[in-house]
Amino acid sequence: MRQHPSSRITPAGPVAMDPVPCTTPTIGAIMTFDPHHVMARLAVQRTIFHSEADFQHALAWQIQCEHPDARVRLHTRPTREIRLDLLVHLDGVRIAIELKHLAAAFSGVVAGENFELLNQAAQDIARHDVIKDVVRLERLVADGLADVGWSVTLSNDHTFWRPARKVDPIDAAFRLHEGRQLSGTLGWAANAGKGTTVKRDVPHVLAGHYQCNWRDYSTVIDSSGRPRDFRYLCFAVAGVPRVPGSRLAETPVVAPAPRLTAVTARDEILEAARTLANRSADKTFSVHEIVDQLRRQGSRYAENTVRTHVVSRMCVNAPDHHATVFADLERVGAGRYRLV
DNA sequence: GGACATGGGGAGTGCGCTGT
DNA sequence: ACAGCGCACTCCCCATGTCC
Numbered sequence A: 001m002r003q004h005p006s007s008r009i010t011p012a013g014p015v016a017m018d019p020v021p022c023t024t025p026t027i028g029a030i031m032t033f034d035p036h037h038v039m040a041r042l043a044v045q046r047t048i049f050h051s052e053a054d055f056q057h058a059l060a061w062q063i064q065c066e067h068p069d070a071r072v073r074l075h076t077r078p079t080r081e082i083r084l085d086l087l088v089h090l091d092g093v094r095i096a097i098e099l100k101h102l103a104a105a106f107s108g109v110v111a112g113e114n115f116e117l118l119n120q121a122a123q124d125i126a127r128h129d130v131i132k133d134v135v136r137l138e139r140l141v142a143d144g145l146a147d148v149g150w151s152v153t154l155s156n157d158h159t160f161w162r163p164a165r166k167v168d169p170i171d172a173a174f175r176l177h178e179g180r181q182l183s184g185t186l187g188w189a190a191n192a193g194k195g196t197t198v199k200r201d202v203p204h205v206l207a208g209h210y211q212c213n214w215r216d217y218s219t220v221i222d223s224s225g226r227p228r229d230f231r232y233l234c235f236a237v238a239g240v241p242r243v244p245g246s247r248l249a250e251t252p253v254v255a256p257a258p259r260l261t262a263v264t265a266r267d268e269i270l271e272a273a274r275t276l277a278n279r280s281a282d283k284t285f286s287v288h289e290i291v292d293q294l295r296r297q298g299s300r301y302a303e304n305t306v307r308t309h310v311v312s313r314m315c316v317n318a319p320d321h322h323a324t325v326f327a328d329l330e331r332v333g334a335g336r337y338r339l340v
Numbered sequence B: 001g002g003a004c005a006t007g008g009g010g011a012g013t014g015c016g017c018t019g020t
Numbered sequence C: 001a002c003a004g005c006g007c008a009c010t011c012c013c014c015a016t017g018t019c020c
Helices: A027-032 A035-045 A052-066 A123-142 A265-279 A287-297 A303-313
Strands: A071-076 A084-090 A093-102 A106-110 A113-117 A148-155 A181-186 A204-211 A215-221 A227-237 A284-286 A329-333 A336-339
Touching (some): A035 A052, A035 A148, A035 A215, A035 A227, A052 A084, A106 A215, A123 A181, A123 A227, A287 A303
Parallel strands (some): A093 A148
16 A cells, blocks of 8 residues: 555645745745645545546535635636636635646446546646646736645546656657656647647746656555556645735625516526435535426426526626626536535 | 527547557 | 557537527
C-alpha cells in the first residue's frame, strides 16, 4: 500500500507548495487554506470518483465541512468569459480553484460502491486544458477577481506523470510529467492535427513558473485484484495583496417573487425539487431528475422550458439574462442544484 | 411575464495508428 | 500484445434570443 498522503502534509499553504508562485501569496491565503490538507482529508472519505463533477462536488463538500464559515460556490462566472470550477470565500480571501479529473479505465468495487471509469484518452488535449486552467487562474488573480488560485488535477492515468516515450510528441509543451518545469509560451507542435488543435490553437502564455510534482492520493483495487494509483498535481497561482479588513463583494440576491395561484412551470418545478430533495442524502438533484420527476407528475411543460427555468430563471447564481428571475434554486455543482 | 427553440462550449468517448 | 499517441466525434449543459 502506498503511503497515505495525510502523512506527508506540509504545514502551510503556498509557500511550502511545489510550484513557484508568480507573486507573493497573501498571508490570509497561506493561513486559511491548504489544498494538500483538504485532499488528504478527502482521500479518507473518497478514494475514487465517478467523474469530474463528482470530484468537484466532493471537494467542495470537504472544504465546506472543514470551513463551515466559508462560502463555497461551484461553477461561478467571475467574468462573462470565464467559468470557474470552484470559488471559496474564506477569512476574507477569495480562492479560485480549477479542477480536472483525468480518468483512465477502471472497473471495480470500492467501499461497497461500483465504479466504472471509462478511458478518457485524449491525453494531449487534457494536458493542454490543465495548463489552460492555470492561465485562467493567473488572469483572475491579475484582474483582482481572486486573491489566490489553485489548479488541482486528479488522475489514475500514469501517462500524465511519466515522461513521453515518443520523441517530440505534438503536446511536448504541455507535458505534465514529474519534475517538468512550466513557464512562458506553450503551444502545439507544428505537426499537430487540426482535430486536436481546433478551438485550442491559441498558445498559452504563463506569467509564472510551475513545477510538476505529483502527489499520491489513493490506491484502489480493481476488479482483477490489481492496485491502481490515483495521484494529483497541484499548482498555486499566488495573489495580489488585499486591503486588510476589506469587505467581500456581496453576491446579489434576488428576492423571491410572490407565488402565483395558477400552476406555472416554476410551481411544478418547485414541487418536483422538494420531492427530489427529500429523497436525496445531500438534498441536491440534477436537471435531468427534475425533468423525469415532472414527467411522473404529468407536467405539460416542454423539457427545454424546464431546463431553462432550473439552470437560469430559478437559479440564484446564474447570470441574470431574463427580465424576471427567482431565488429558488442554487447551483452547487456541475448539473447539480438544491433548493435555497 | 411565461414559454420555447437553438447554438456554443466543454466533458466525455471511440478508434486507428505507431512504437516498444 | 500492449501501451501510448493522435484525432474526430457525440452528447449534454447552459446561455440567450424570440415568440406568445
